[in-house]
Amino acid sequence: MENKIDRLFREKLGGLEMPPAPRSWEAISRGASERKTAVYWTRWAAAAALLLTLGLGYVFERSLRRNEPDSRLSEAVESAPAQEGQGGPAVTGKLQNNLAEQEKNAAAVVPGQGEVQPRPRQATAEKPGEVKPGKLGDESGVQSLLLTALIPVEDEASLAVTGTAMTEEQVQQPEADAVLLADNGTQPQADETAFEALPIRIVYKKGREPEPEPYDKGLTQRGMEKLTALTDELKLSEEAREKLRNTKEDLLAFNIRNLINRKNNENNELEE
């Protein structure tokens, strides 16, 4: 037989309902839609990322061929945020995730998002000279992929030579690295440093460095702002709730009702 105390509490409290605050739904729909959109749109974001990678590759190849100054690179870098507009907040989230995982193998981040495996990344992993993704600095996984594939050399001189030798097809091919080396006339080195991936600060010519930082800051800052805004909103609502809705008020309402009922019952009995 069920314990009587258990039963009393189960019967009276089992179906307990309390009206939620109006703001609760807002918090839920905001939070859930962000995450949900992230999941739902990841595939599209991955496809968009791939397209962007190819697009950037094209821009890169052209700029390298012509030995263009940083402006081209900066343009390419700045156009990456435009991707956000298409994919919605989720793409930001995806890129933010990439930023957060910069310590890991940068290229692995994109495969982690879906089935997309951009080819340049796979190619460099198989090369005799190891690419060291760990050397990559703060950048999005999308871009680091690109750079890994395209900038496998260390010193500026060979870079200048290499740049001119690259054709559009070579950029897309997995054998890009091998082609670069062949043009240089140097032996494929077992030495790892030959394929050391440079950070996003590429040295085209002496003393000139592109500035990717505004882009990075933009993403991280945006993420932080969102987070802070959300927290502030919740804080606000907490204060408002504290003032307005109090458990004691609920209980008081219950008890008052109870007292009133009892008074009525007693009055009825007295009259009889």
Added chain:
Amino acid sequence: MKLHIQRSLNEKELIQGCRQGQEKARRRLYELYAGRMLGLCRRYVGDRDTAEDIMIQGFMRVFERIAQYSGEGSFEGWMKRIMINEALGYLRKAKTMYLEVDIEKAEQEPDFGFLESHLEAAELLAMIDRMPPGYKTVFNLYAIEGYNHREIGTLLGISENTSKSQLSRARMYLQQQLLELERVEKTNMQQNGK
């Protein structure tokens, strides 16, 4: 007529709508269940505002994981489990779970018939609030949710025996409280000339 049709929207369709991320379906699901879920969370933490936060987190998880609901077992039960996990997660952080308080066993049995008809849910809730956290959680899970001691052990990371002893202490505590409340109520009634 339109409202009536909406209300009889089949649970399956509602779930499907939520799976697809339809705002309307989610809103509807929330309207149907938020009150009960808030009540549930409220039993586990003594504070209304914290309970609300837990409920919010819980619903977000529900929408996140709704694709994983296999259709086996009741959907409300599935949601309740998610809410309970959120509540337990919060309590784990609070870390004041297993303080054992010495309780003397009361010899007398409460007058359950009387209590049943004279006690409001609010008073019982207040009683639960005053219980030490460890007892409260086990009592909630066993007596109200209906988990067995093995399941409770898994949920809380305690042994079955610990669960049993927490439950029996919870009951002793509540028994004392109920007797006291009964005494007060009956005295009041006498004084008011019943």
